[in-house]
Amino acid sequence: MERPESCKDFFYVIQDRNSAGNPLTEDEVRRYFTQILEANITCEEKGVIHRDLKPDNILLDLKNDEVKLIDFGLASEIQEEPFDSFRGTQYYMPPEFMKTGKYDGCEATVWAMGILLVDMLSPVIPAFEKPQHCLSMEPRIPRHLSSEVKNVVYMLLNPEADQRPTLKQVLQHPWFSMEV
Numbered sequence: 001m002e003r004p005e006s007c008k009d010f011f012y013v014i015q016d017r018n019s020a021g022n023p024l025t026e027d028e029v030r031r032y033f034t035q036i037l038e039a040n041i042t043c044e045e046k047g048v049i050h051r052d053l054k055p056d057n058i059l060l061d062l063k064n065d066e067v068k069l070i071d072f073g074l075a076s077e078i079q080e081e082p083f084d085s086f087r088g089t090q091y092y093m094p095p096e097f098m099k100t101g102k103y104d105g106c107e108a109t110v111w112a113m114g115i116l117l118v119d120m121l122s123p124v125i126p127a128f129e130k131p132q133h134c135l136s137m138e139p140r141i142p143r144h145l146s147s148e149v150k151n152v153v154y155m156l157l158n159p160e161a162d163q164r165p166t167l168k169q170v171l172q173h174p175w176f177s178m179e180v
Helices: 010-019 027-044 095-100 103-121 131-135 147-156 167-171
Strands: 007-009 058-061 066-069
Touching: 007 010, 010 058, 010 147, 027 066, 027 103, 027 147, 027 167, 095 131, 103 147, 103 167, 147 167
Parallel strands: none
Antiparallel strands: 007 058, 058 066
């Protein structure tokens, strides 16, 4: 499928802005992250999980300033039993899979959204230097960010999968309704 002319990989949006010394602001991240969150909620409501969320699989429509999920090549239907094989990018692997070799797709989506949020907020400092660090360390979050967004990150990156919020619950966090 051809890519529309006015779109750019979100990975390059983040990288180019950071290289220019003008990283995404927290307000911009909130706007884009909300769109990505809503897209994933819609997918879940249709019984589908993406399984490879990352900036490379998001396009920014430069004309409309809207993001879109792309590359559903690893997507799966939501299933009752846990997944026993990981699909996607290792950096986004949830800790429960590292511990048990199994994971719930919806809970793993919440984890991936947390990693994605840190990538958007702090493109030079990953949440975890190595994926396995999530088993013993808290995510690295820049100090200058608001306490509200830090709280969202900690909610999403809760190492206990059953204690993570659902995507719809995340959207109810006060950070999403903060005024600029």
